[in-house]
Amino acid sequence: MSRSQTTLKTSVSIEGVGLHSGHPVRTVFRPAPAGHGIVFRRLDRDGAEIPARVGSASTFDYATTLSSGGVSVGTVEHVLSAAYGEGLDNCSIELDGPEIPILDGSALPFVRLFHAAGFERLDVPVTPLAVNQPVEVSRDSRGVSFRPDGPGLTITYEIEFRHPVVGRQELTVAVKPEEYSSKIAPARTFGFAREVEALRSRGLARGGSLQNAVVxxxxxxxxxxxxxxxxxxxxxxxxxxxxxxxxxxxLDGHIHARKAGHALHIEFARALARAASSSPAESASAAEQPRRRASSRR
Ligand SMILES: [Zn+2]
Incomplete structure (x- = not known):
C-alpha cells in the first residue's frame, strides 16, 4: 500500500545567495494540492512556472538547471533532494532570482524548514514509478544502474578521488526520512580550490565560499x-x-552509482522514465505526470 501524498502545513521562507550566480534570493515554500508536484515560480519573471520534471533538466558538471518557456531555475538539486528524502510531494517554490540559495551547501536547512512548516497528509496515494526491469547507463568507468528489488529505495554510491582526504568511499543507504535527515541531508557540496578560478571564469561559483562548501x-x-x-x-x-x-x-529498487555526476544522473533518470513508459503496467506516462494521474484516478 502506497503512502499518502504530502504537502507543507504552512508557508515558510529562506534567504541566501546562489552558489553560481552569487545573487541574493528569497525562496518561499507554499502548500500545494495533491497532483501538483514540485513547481518553481520565478516571481521576478512574471511568475513563470518551471515544473520539477526531468524533461526540463539541463546540467553542467556542477549543478542541475531546469528550464521551461525560456525561463530557468538553477541549482535545484539540494532542495529537490530534501523534498524527496523527507517525502514532500507537493509544493510551490517561489523565488525572486535565477537560482535556489546554496545556504550551507547541504540539504539540512531545507529539511529544517520543512520540519518547521510541518507535513500535511493528502487523501491521494503517491504513484510509484513502474520499472520492472534493470536499467543502466555508463560512460567508461562511471555508471548508474537500477534493479527493481524494492520495496523502498536503496542507494549504493562509490566515488574515488586521488586526494588524501577523499580517496575511495562507498556508502549504502535506505532512502527514508529518518535516515535521510541524519545521514545524508547534512553532507555539504565539495570542490577543489584549483578549480574555483576556472569555474569563476565561466561565470560559476560566484557565490561559493568556505562557508557553503567543503573546499x-x-x-x-x-x-x-x-x-x-x-x-x-x-x-x-x-x-x-x-x-x-x-x-x-x-522509486522502489536498488540504485548503484559509480563515480557519477549530475549529467550521468540526469541521463539515468531519463532512461528510467523511458523504461517506465515502456513497462506494461499502469504507467504509460508515469514519468511525465505521475501525480496528476494519481489524482485523476481517484
Ligand atoms: Zn550538490
Missing amino acids: LDETGILSGPLRFRDEFVRHKVLDLIGDLALLGAV
Whole structure:
C-alpha cells in the first residue's frame, strides 16, 4: 500500500545567495494540492512556472538547471533532494532570482524548514514509478544502474578521488526520512580550490565560499572540519536523490552509482522514465505526470 501524498502545513521562507550566480534570493515554500508536484515560480519573471520534471533538466558538471518557456531555475538539486528524502510531494517554490540559495551547501536547512512548516497528509496515494526491469547507463568507468528489488529505495554510491582526504568511499543507504535527515541531508557540496578560478571564469561559483562548501587544496581541507569522515560520498547520494526527484514519482529498487555526476544522473533518470513508459503496467506516462494521474484516478 502506497503512502499518502504530502504537502507543507504552512508557508515558510529562506534567504541566501546562489552558489553560481552569487545573487541574493528569497525562496518561499507554499502548500500545494495533491497532483501538483514540485513547481518553481520565478516571481521576478512574471511568475513563470518551471515544473520539477526531468524533461526540463539541463546540467553542467556542477549543478542541475531546469528550464521551461525560456525561463530557468538553477541549482535545484539540494532542495529537490530534501523534498524527496523527507517525502514532500507537493509544493510551490517561489523565488525572486535565477537560482535556489546554496545556504550551507547541504540539504539540512531545507529539511529544517520543512520540519518547521510541518507535513500535511493528502487523501491521494503517491504513484510509484513502474520499472520492472534493470536499467543502466555508463560512460567508461562511471555508471548508474537500477534493479527493481524494492520495496523502498536503496542507494549504493562509490566515488574515488586521488586526494588524501577523499580517496575511495562507498556508502549504502535506505532512502527514508529518518535516515535521510541524519545521514545524508547534512553532507555539504565539495570542490577543489584549483578549480574555483576556472569555474569563476565561466561565470560559476560566484557565490561559493568556505562557508557553503567543503573546499580542498592539494593535500587537505581549507574549510574546517568535516561533518562526516565520508561526507563526500554522502553528498553524492544527496545530489543523486535530488536529480531522481525530477521523475516526480516514488522509486522502489536498488540504485548503484559509480563515480557519477549530475549529467550521468540526469541521463539515468531519463532512461528510467523511458523504461517506465515502456513497462506494461499502469504507467504509460508515469514519468511525465505521475501525480496528476494519481489524482485523476481517484
Ligand atoms: Zn550538490
